[in-house]
Amino acid sequence: PKIVVLPGDGIGPEIVASAIEVLKVVAPDLEYDEHKFGGASIDAYGEPFTAATQEAVKNADAVLLGSIGGAQDSHWNTLPRHLRPESGLLALRKALGVYANLRPIKVYEGMEHLSPLKPELARGVDVLVVRELLGGVYFDPERWINEMEGFNAMRYKKHEVERIARVAFKAAQGRRNKVTSVDKANVLEVSEFWRREVVRVRESEYSDVALNHEYVDSVAMLLVTNPSRYDVIVTENLFGDILSDLGAVLPGSLGLMPSASLGDGAGLYEPIHGSAPDIAGQGIANPTATILSAALMLRYSLNRPEAADRIDAAILRALNENPTKDLGGSAGTQEFTQTVLQLLK
């Protein structure tokens, strides 16, 4: 199987290198095809996602991405919108057709003290956020900015809601069988439509899964005051962006949080966190999120659940035995990676 590797910017290259070291132990037959992406590609070729890289991802079995973008005042942020690092990421998601972004949020036993929440609230949190990734205001072609106004369109069509709802219900069947669909149906027509389609998919295909509906503002509160109430959360692109980031801080470090973006072809795997330009090149970034993303890749795109389980188990022990700086420990990126490799042997 061929993995396209996009290290990206900032700490991206360091953490992706760690993930590949780990992959080489549990899945030695994988082939890697590395390309510049995001800011690194802009600096080398003038655009974040070149035709050559587009070609490469089309022929990949899976794509492993580090992180993209620079600091607020980076020279990349003054470029026209379509040439910025973020536009490369959106175009990559579109090119791969990955409409379902899965972000597991898990507070590990014994690590509750890392959470910003009181330990009794953090304990046992285990939520899967399923974010629609190719629709809504992010991609709708009706969009403009001029002297007088800025405009974006929040639109969802039947097949877009259908396919993401299926992903959520199916995921819930492998978990605690409960889906919470998040919208703002008391105000927005697009949400009313979303809710109606989610209900329809459940009734015709997944009537064994429990479904409830909550408003996005209410979920923002409850993710803080009572996160354990959720099993699978499914929501549209923008709400999913906000809520999955909010949820991602509960375990105590963004450095722990992987993601998988799935469509009908190759999947895209990346840590939730950004490129952390402030600590790039210092060898102190926590590679956990990227290594766990690689495990998700083994699970979802390569159908190797045992290899994924091995990584998950090794990470859990390594986090306890030799934690990185963001977790209050002292291990650097390489030291932590070596601990994981030892534990895999």
Added chain:
Amino acid sequence: PKIVVLPGDGIGPEIVASAIEVLKVVAPDLEYDEHKFGGASIDAYGEPFTAATQEAVKNADAVLLGSIGGAQDSHWNTLPRHLRPESGLLALRKALGVYANLRPIKVYEGMEHLSPLKPELARGVDVLVVRELLGGVYFDPERWINEMEGFNAMRYKKHEVERIARVAFKAAQGRRNKVTSVDKANVLEVSEFWRREVVRVRESEYSDVALNHEYVDSVAMLLVTNPSRYDVIVTENLFGDILSDLGAVLPGSLGLMPSASLGDGAGLYEPIHGSAPDIAGQGIANPTATILSAALMLRYSLNRPEAADRIDAAILRALNENPTKDLGGSAGTQEFTQTVLQLLK
């Protein structure tokens, strides 16, 4: 001065009654004109905001609102959208022209233990969220739902951004002189427009106030991991809905959180929390948020800062001396109100 009182639904009538008892002590000359609103108005007259009530608020100096709406399975929620309680609230905001929603989020000294956050993160939090209240996806007339899709438009025009930016900068001048404008300018044109106009207003009118820009997903994280970094947050309607609710849980009970909605005429004052149908009529609701909203009314609409200060001080002491159930105490609505009245004398 004439105050239109809209007790609304659920616990609304109980907590509004408390607020009026308090107002009668510190501002005995106010006149009250009470009207049914929301679900109560639907049940009595078939619509949430009748012509008579519209006429009344037009002639008011300020409007004091309890809370509206019912449980998820309430009969109100099966009505056509324009006849639901929420539509009454949106129409009320529009009728009053209140474009600026101010939600102060304050963790009181000695009450940090009530926060869902670790006490060291909750300590000293003092944020003012300024939410644009009459624009964006909430009100744009381009909206529909049909068999194939749901659609809403996220649009901001120059004068809409200008006027809310001014409110935020002015508020910051009376605080710690720092505004954070929240958008999703890395993806949305409407956000790019928002950001540009906010920058323009600052440069031409408020260059003494510090301004920075953050993405909405990032702010959702930082409000949990480091809320003390914020002074004034200004943002568009939908982001403001989500972030102000998220922020509102930090002090530990929604029962504490007031709001003021301001335009060029009469202001609208209401607690942030909902109508809590599960505890309605039991006499246990915490009236603090509504009493503090009445204090904001004295401050912003009636220009009586001393009366407002008296209420604020009495509430702070009452919360310590005789806390309500939601705060771990045992005082009911009336008992708490009596404590406040005693302290005012």
